[in-house]
Amino acid sequence: MKYRSTRGGMAPLPFCDILLEGLAPDGGLSLPETLPQLDADTLESWRGLSYADLAAQVLGLFIDDIPADDLLRMTRAAYAPDVFPQIAPVKPLRPGLALLGLSEGPTLAFKDMAMQFLGQVFEYVLDQRGQTLNILGATSGDTGSAAEYALRGKRGVAVFMLSPQGRMSAFQRAQMYSLQDANIHNIAVRGVFDECQDIVKALAGDLDFKSTHHLGAVNSINWARIAAQIVYYVWGWLRATQGPGQQVSFAVPSGNFGNILAGHLARRMGVPIHRLVLATNENNVLEEFFRTGVYRPRPASQTYATSSPSMDISRASNFERFVFDLVGQDAARVRALMAELQQTGQFDLSALKPQFTERYGFVAGASSHADRLTTIRAIHDETGVLIDPHTADGVKVAQAHLEPGIPMLVLETALPAKFAETILEATGQAPAVPAALQDLQQRPQRVETMDCDARQVADYLHRHAL
């Protein structure tokens, strides 16, 4: 299994060689040269597997440069009961509608599912190569904490995570800043998220600095994260069906298009998925694309701060991988579209619209703050289950695409405890905090505060990098 770039300018490389890289050298994103295919017999033979053992099977299709027993050891560590007390449970809401619980990990959001595997495989590959890596990133909440919980205490790797001072919830701050591991460095920047991101881009873009300090990233374009996410589509299908060929639909609260891209790949691999229902909030760039065929990312000034904040994105960083499939894997066409996007701020694939729905099964919808409140309240009144605002966007849009005889699984991308304010607004009561996190906000915090100045961050890295 070798990997190529969506823009056609990278010599094929094995998994371990693309693992630690961000963008391909030609500016594209890596994808397997051919997608493994799953027949009905293989899927049926996996029904009895635990999540960890299923993950080793599925990931093994994409990773042939790590021995199978090492991979199994890693998935068993990543998906162990002390990390995920429950693993991807199906939680029924109504007949034909259920949640797939992806937020049972340490940071209460779905990013733990992929990031915990990433933590294992980073440590393994760095060990084998005798290398060190310093992860530099910026976060407005979920990604940074998922990365820190996955990489804390791991050999050969340190994390330097920039966050905008005073812009995260008290819960999110406590989650990150209470980590005391020596390889975790939280840096609160006196600025907004975009300014944190600019500092990361400036330092990672300085190739001398980058190679001297072995800088790396764990952002949502990382292929290993996408591969690890394919596992729970297979798992969800196995849990929601009894036999071969039965169809299931998935509804996915979307931002950077990483989560639903994994669903698209699972479907192309042969998992019997009927619809992939893409849900956005008021930042509806992706919903607009699936409705009109025009992709028109918004400037930061038109990206709204909503009550499902992890979906407040203006440009979907994984979308290029889907476009590559849409245009028949024609890398030259991808390059032309990306150049057009840069020059004109949009591109138009409306001529390919039948492909989205008929060939690839995509439908989309947008949800608003009022929709979230109504949905959280209705589901709670009816079933007693509390859902978080992102999951509520998914449930809202899923309801418009229910079809008789086809179970709909809505991916639960966070737990309500993380977004208490909106839950309180919707239901009049605060969500329960999991027992293990009840003292979280009382724990001592460890954070460096800095001005919005790349030189200060560079200096800190220089002193603390591995």
Ligand SMILES: *Cc1c(COP(=O)(O)O)cnc(C)c1O
């Ligand atoms: C990251 C995130 C999303 C969006 O997922 P993408 O892969 O970026 O589409 C949705 N909900 C929550 C809670 C998230 O943390």
